[in-house]
Amino acid sequence: MTDYFADIPSISFEGPDSDNPLAFRVYDAERQVLGKPMREQLRMAVCLWHNFAWGGHDIFGDPAFERPWLTGRWDADSNRLRLDAAFDFITRLGAPYFCFHDLDVMETPESLRDHERKLADAEAIIAGKMEDTGLGLLWGTANLFGHRRFMAGAATNPDPDIFAYAAAQVKFALETTHRLGGENYVLWGGREGYDSLLNTDMRRELDQFGRFLALVAEHKHRIGFKGLLLIEPKPQEPTKHQYDYDVSTVAGFLRRYGLEQEYAVNIEVNHATLAGHSFEHEVASAYANDVFGSIDINRGDPQNGWDTDQYPNNAADLATAMTIIMEQGGFTSGGFNFDTKLRRQSIDAEDMFHAHIGGMDTLARALLIAEKVIEDRQLAAFREQRYAGWSEDKGRAILSGDLSLADLAEEALAANHDPRPVSGRQEYLENLVNRQVG
Template sequence: MSYVQPGGKRQKVREVRSENIDYFQGMEKVEYNNMATSTDTNSYRYYNCSERVHSRSMEEWLKYSLSFTEFRYNGSDIQGRPTFSRSWDDNTNTIDNHKRCLKAFYDFCMKLGIKYWTAFDTDLVPQTDNWDENKSNWDEIVEYINEMSQKSQMKLLWLTPDLHSHPKYISGAFTSNEASTFVQAATQIKKCLEVSQRLNAECFLLWPYREGYNAIFQTDVAREIKLFSKLLKITAEYKDRLNYKCQLLIMPYYSSSGKNYGSYGNLMWQPNGNWNGDVLNRYMWDITSCLYFLKFHNLDRYYKVCTPPGHHMYMAGVYNMFGGVTITNQFDPCDNKTITLMMKCVIDQGAAPPGGINLRLVPKRDCDLRELMTSQVTYIDALARGLRVACNVISEQVFVKHLQQRYASYYSGFGSRLLSSDVSIEECEDFYKKNQAHNEITCTKSEHYNMVFQRYLDTCDHV
């Protein structure tokens, strides 16, 4: 025992020294400067975290989080080897290397002024086949993260189990034909939930990436869907037994025709506009299939849905299932219209979704540290700009008045009964017969209001 104690003390000294390293030396913290020039990419022109807009701070509305997964990307792709040589990452599968990567990531987030972060469980600890070693690694990394979070006032927004990378999950994790794989996935989720609670994460995310079938003639689809719902249910039940007060999130395997909103290495957060083959064979491949699945299995009381910007997000909001937004490099930060509509959707909900806005930005293969930061600033500022425009649109109530006029027939007379009381189809027929002569086609004024909306976008710098 006398030999172990001095060794432990020396190890602590080394850790303290490594924590004093500034991995982004010479790079200032990104601050708000609304007078920043076009070439000043180290300032926010629109994002002022403490500024109150529409009764909340910008930080509260946007609730940004950065992805540790993308931060650890090494520059490799299917055609090329790793291109990055980061001072904090020696590419070893050791607990010390994971700690250094976390330290650098915390420094990075603090330079950007972002308080939340997200990760897969496999990002945080070395993966081994030894149960006791894995437990020891988790204990050590949880203690380290909690210490770092206390010093920096940063917080883990969500943790998610990696249920797609391990070879065992080649045919799915929730829906594998092998019972042993289902059990392995359940065990991994259980541990991940426990770690998430110890790290005081606000949410817990599940991403059913490989849940589907390749050939219908060799798949018991009914059985697999029951297994899928079973694992989602026992996950929610275990969270309740832990007395863990977090929001459960789920992210379907999204696809959007003509748009590709995200990829990481060979993993597609949203695959190319291909509506054939494996995309349609996913059990949860868009917002509609996800909401139906959750509702049918009575899981909608536990889970909310993470979406990309656009249609999926609007539909999740309508059904009160909006859990968060995922932004990737494939989403164009210059698409001011989509960004503004996205932020208007958030404001219409009354608050940021529990999962906030998660920035999953993969660095370009020739990216240095300055470029790494600039890519984040680009998206952070673009979304803040959209928030400012959305607040301006809402405060002037131009579109609210237009909507009231457009749906005026539902505010009085027979139209007011259609949603507020029981109306039979026979009554609809009688009303139509008596009033068909008065049916007139009214202009929607879409061109006018498209131009009005565009002018709001064009005048953002005056907001």
């Protein structure tokens, strides 16, 4: 049993006047917000990969973190230490959920058969820890991007044997997630794309990807998994172009392959900005396309054009997206997963707590801003008024198909229409939201 976090007490809510850096100033788990406790509205999760499987290395530097479980190879002893530390940390922090990739929680496998056996061993350990701590599994997934066999993709690989290997890995991970009571299962196509069109048959790869996702959905129903299947959009990095570029791309892909009833999206903030969108745009797109599922809550650095996975620290930036989510009724099986990592210079055990405390307080503050905006009703009332004409006889007739193009032209000519533009009042609405930020 590791005692790596032994000197750090359980994190509690102490309120806005607290100067204790190891306490929540805003996140009060049981505080009622829009009809539910904060913990149920936010459904926050800690990821195991960045926190417990990443050593603080980057493309220019060696691992920077010294943790007792980071031994350079995942054997039985180091893996046990890793899982001990992970559940100790999450329990002290007070987050209700965790998320994992298969390779985050198991010994290094020597073969596919060995992979299945070692994942089953890890599952037994995790099940015991979940029972002891009461922690829930927000989602599980399989790492289909790290090993060199996946350098040309998994589902989109030109080699059917690699497609089959990936299918087996997902089968194991999905079944593990199911047995552990996971509420969702995520597929991140980290290398499902291309680096050069000179060696790529795009139509073939898209068809392969569609078939792979159909196989996963079929197996979900076969084993009785009731959670959501989620796809995580990302435009590029590590590939030049990834097929799940953004929410709208994923929604169109799902409709093309008849999978729109089987999958939703897991939106990552940093991926949204890499695609040239705002986070709130991707959230609104998911609702508009009926594919909203869950959130990876991180941020990028505006001076870096890559995926920096930093902790959220600006509630005002998140307020609009949070308002959209809460106006739509909040999460069902999804939640806010901290797919985030420390900076390489943040090497102490305490730094992991400071990062998550700050992120959780930021989300709580954004939730409180959203509550004020929603209860104020001015924003919603403005939108309702702006589109009011579409709820009247003419608007309904247009949308129902009762009026043809010729009918509309004839009506406009007969009435000699000269409609005047109406202000969208963007600045006024921005002020409505900003008044709730203080």
